Amino acid sequence: MAGKETSDKFKKLGLKVIDDIEKRQNPNIDIPIRALSNIIFDKKTGQLGLGNKSSKRYFFNVAHSKKFMQTLMVAAYSKGLIDEQIHTSIRDMYYALKRTLPDTNENTVDEQSETDPLIVDIEVALDIIREQMHLTTDRKGIVAGNVIIKDRGDSIDWSKLGSGGWSIPSTVEEIDFKKVEADYVVVVEKNAGFERLHEDKFWQKQNCVIIGTGGQASRGTRLLIQRLNQEHKLPVYVLTDADSYGWYIYSVIKSGSMSLAHISERIATPEAKFIGLTISDIYDYDLKKCIIKAKEVDIKRAKELLKYDWFKNNKKWCKEINLMVEKGVKAEIEALSNRGIRFITDEYLPEKIKKKDFLD
């Protein structure tokens, strides 16, 4: 059965609690700490991760008791989803768990803000990811290219989807890659950029895969990028606006985010490279007419990026970010259209890839 390993982890958790009870010990669950004090950046893997501090959640502890119950409810519900082979959203789960305890006015849960952190607690405690708990996250992202996958019994050819593309579901753990003939993956921050590449059949001419994230990449999209990179050895090139927000989108794909530090290695792609836009591009490609004045918040964010380990230890990145701060400018992917609609697909991307003009 798919998911048996995860289901067994839940079973083990349950048996452990029963064992505590039988031994007349205070039933408890051991949960790694996710505060900043326990988040570390691993230079070797290039990823954010958790240290080894943890704390215990007890049943017989007035401050823990309700949370202890809720944690077991979430675990039991999730195990049920796996065993029944169905998925649901975290919001649906919250509603499903909501009930009034018999003979009281007390609800099991009152707000989704109570169950959400418990999901993460379980992720770190059992070393699994939400997708394995059969909990879906919001889907976003589109893909097209020379790849055939098998998913829920269907064979899907990403090169035969017309002007549409395959809508990336929230869980891509279970898809099988049947044929991957592409040479690399281009990830574009914007849907408009995806449409441009798609209409020009960039993936066909260049034999690659194109992915549109529509802003910050969803978990499903990040996992798909990782799988294409790790299982099929495809280089990944990320294209975003030349601003702090775009660069952070790249950073999250590559190294993970603070809030999901505990699962970086499960969904990040440390080998991803940044193809553009850089501030230097504005001058190298004569886009000065399309400069946008950076706002105060952009500059502030850029200065924050300079403190991130993976930016501050990289000379090229420091140069680009400092350039933005000094000149107070930014630019968008669409600025390339000033040089002609097909400039991005005919010249900008092929040239950068040929010259290996990337930032790490």
Place this chain on the structure above:
Amino acid sequence: MAGKETSDKFKKLGLKVIDDIEKRQNPNIDIPIRALSNIIFDKKTGQLGLGNKSSKRYFFNVAHSKKFMQTLMVAAYSKGLIDEQIHTSIRDMYYALKRTLPDTNENTVDEQSETDPLIVDIEVALDIIREQMHLTTDRKGIVAGNVIIKDRGDSIDWSKLGSGGWSIPSTVEEIDFKKVEADYVVVVEKNAGFERLHEDKFWQKQNCVIIGTGGQASRGTRLLIQRLNQEHKLPVYVLTDADSYGWYIYSVIKSGSMSLAHISERIATPEAKFIGLTISDIYDYDLKKCIIKAKEVDIKRAKELLKYDWFKNNKKWCKEINLMVEKGVKAEIEALSNRGIRFITDEYLPEKIKKKDFLD
């Protein structure tokens, strides 16, 4: 050539301006007025539309001159897109048109906010829609079901896309329907709802098409809904949260929006029906535990809805909206999960459809 008709309209516009010049008249373009004063609700068609007030934009008029030039630039650019058979986003077009006039410090355009309204001016002046101008809008929306389409030479079977679905492009004008065997279309406001219906293969069991809009439906999605309804006579049932925002999503699919009143008949689906959630559902389906207290802004918005012609002239809608205002409550689609994960696909939707329990 696809788009020849639109291209010809642009040509005619150009010839008219040349004619003005040759006759030594002040070159001008006639543009219908889009202000509230000229927006009317057509009770017969159930759609918002424009009245017949218009105004002229002159070349020799200091207040009009720049706008006149920009209007012709947008028209010329768009004609070029059609003739070359390529598409681009409105942001790309803005950048493409941006240049400094020779021997001046004056730019053709400085901000996108200058070109965006001109697109709409041209839409109303030439009675075309943005999609026909080959300008794309942000894509959003997913579809699955018993339909096969042909698009850009590919044959795409919406029933064979695994857990993904077909990502609806921003322009669906050019897709051909090859096989439409579905009995109706269910449109779901939320991606999580789409995933639930999709995983349960609701479209297969019920022989229908399911569409997820991911919030307010994009233009491409609205056009697709209209085409399925008008060309293939499929009834359309819209499922949203029981709150003013969800109901407005329905209203826009059905009757168009104020800001796009001039193209309502091109993308709205007056025959669409509302399947839920209603405030009555909360009580009829025993979802009281999942009630959310409505905020002041929800109530305010609900009261505004009561002023819309298509709500205020409908008894059932008045009852529901007033119920919300009186009780100060709302509820989400996910609340149905309180009755079991598959309650929505096994009971709620089939029962409503069987009983024809809709709001118009």
